[in-house]
Amino acid sequence: AQTVTQSQPEMSVQEAETVTLSCTYDTSESNYYLFWYKQPPSRQMILVIRQEAYKQQNATENRFSVNFQKAAKSFSLKISDSQLGDTAMYFCVHGSYKLIFGSGTRLLVRP
Amino acid sequence: GAGVSQSPRYKVTKRGQDVALRCDPISGHVSLYWYRQALGQGPEFLTYFNYEAQQDKSGLPNDRFSAERPEGSISTLTIQRTEQRDSAMYRCASSLEAGGATGELFFGEGSRLTVL
Numbered sequence: 001a002q003t004v005t006q007s008q009p010e011m012s013v014q015e016a017e018t019v020t021l022s023c024t025y026d027t028s029e030s031n032y033y034l035f036w037y038k039q040p041p042s043r044q045m046i047l048v049i050r051q052e053a054y055k056q057q058n059a060t061e062n063r064f065s066v067n068f069q070k071a072a073k074s075f076s077l078k079i080s081d082s083q084l085g086d087t088a089m090y091f092c093v094h095g096s097y098k099l100i101f102g103s104g105t106r107l108l109v110r111p
Numbered sequence: 112g113a114g115v116s117q118s119p120r121y122k123v124t125k126r127g128q129d130v131a132l133r134c135d136p137i138s139g140h141v142s143l144y145w146y147r148q149a150l151g152q153g154p155e156f157l158t159y160f161n162y163e164a165q166q167d168k169s170g171l172p173n174d175r176f177s178a179e180r181p182e183g184s185i186s187t188l189t190i191q192r193t194e195q196r197d198s199a200m201y202r203c204a205s206s207l208e209a210g211g212a213t214g215e216l217f218f219g220e221g222s223r224l225t226v227l
Contacts (some may be wrong), residue, residue, distance in 0.1 A: 004153075045154075045202070045218035091153050098144070098167060099216060101153030 002027045002094050004102035012108045013082045020067075021068030021077045034068065034075045035093040037101075040085075042076065048090070063108045082109045113137075115219035117203050124193055125224045132188045132222045136225040138203030143186050144216065145178055154202055160186060161209045193226045200224075 003026045013019035036048040051059045051068050053079070058066050063083075067076045079086055087109045092102040116135040121130075124130050136143050142161055146154035156170040162183040171177070180186040190197055200223050204216040 043200075043221065045204070045216075047215045050215075089151075098156055098159055100156060101146075104151070104153050 002029070002032075002096070002100045004092050004094050004100055005094050006105050008105045009103075010106045010108070012110060013079075013111050015082055015084060017079060017082055019082055019107065020056035020078045021079075021090050021092075021107065023075045023077070023102060025063055025073050025075060025092070025094045025102075027073070027094060027096070029096045031093040031096065034066075035095060035099070036064070036066070036077045037091045038086075038088045039091065039104075040088040049077065079107075084109050084111060115203055115205050115217050117201075117219035117222050120220065121223050121225075122202055123227065125145060125227050126194060129191045130193055131187065132190075132201050132203075132224070134186045134203030134205075135218060136184065136186070136203070137207075137217055138184075140205035140207050140217070141209045142206040143180055144206075145186070145188050146202045146204065148200045148202055148221070150200075157188070157201075176187070190224075193224075196224050198224055198226045207212055 005024045032053045034051045038046045038048045049059050049061045049064050051066055058068050063080045066079045087106045089106050091104050094100045118133045144159040147155040148154045158168040158178050159166055162181040163180050175191045178188045200221040202218055202221040204218045206216050
């Protein structure tokens with residue numbers, strides 16, 4: 001069975017600084033995807049970034065990038081130049097034919 | 112529709128009553144998922160459909176929970192004989208591709224169920 005572990009329940013960062021959210025996962029699948037989803041106070045669920053497990057190159061989306069270590073089953077999210085609008089709950093997600101969510105990291109960006 | 116629509120947005124019911132939660136996915140989306148999310152927690156997988164076929168129901172907590180998607184579009188999650196522990200936000204999501212996990216999931220705003 002797939003599991004996703006986010007060991008940081010809460011994090012805080014100063015506006016314009018960089019922050020890294022950690023995630024580890026366990027899976028027996030050889031082909032899978034990894035995602036970071038963001039849930040702001042509005043409770044909407046928004047896709048931040050996606051990584052195909054067969055790709056060695058780390059995915060980037062503007063200020064968001066990942067460090068994907070397949071052997072270690074690690075998938076961290078780096079947010080550069082943090083903005084107040086980045087304040088949200090962030091979920092690490094493992095996907096093959098279904099998405100399994102981690103418990104989330106609540107990120108607060110301080111002005 | 113423009114997005115995934117769920118109804119009702121809020122449901123308060125008494126223990127022992129049955130409830131039906133509806134999800135109307137984005138038009139043309141093949142996959143439809145149901146998740147349950149407790150406050151401060153990540154969404155917990157319940158079940159998913161490709162078209163009208165239920166592919167995986169391993170996340171349904173017990174036999175009081177069931178789901179259907181008879182015409183491959185709108186889906187209903189039914190909880191029979193509700194219990195207080197069923198209180199949660201129930202979220203529906205849809206995806207353009209079959210399987211869905213390879214692409215982006217579009218989530219509805221959820222149905223918040225409170226069982227008294």
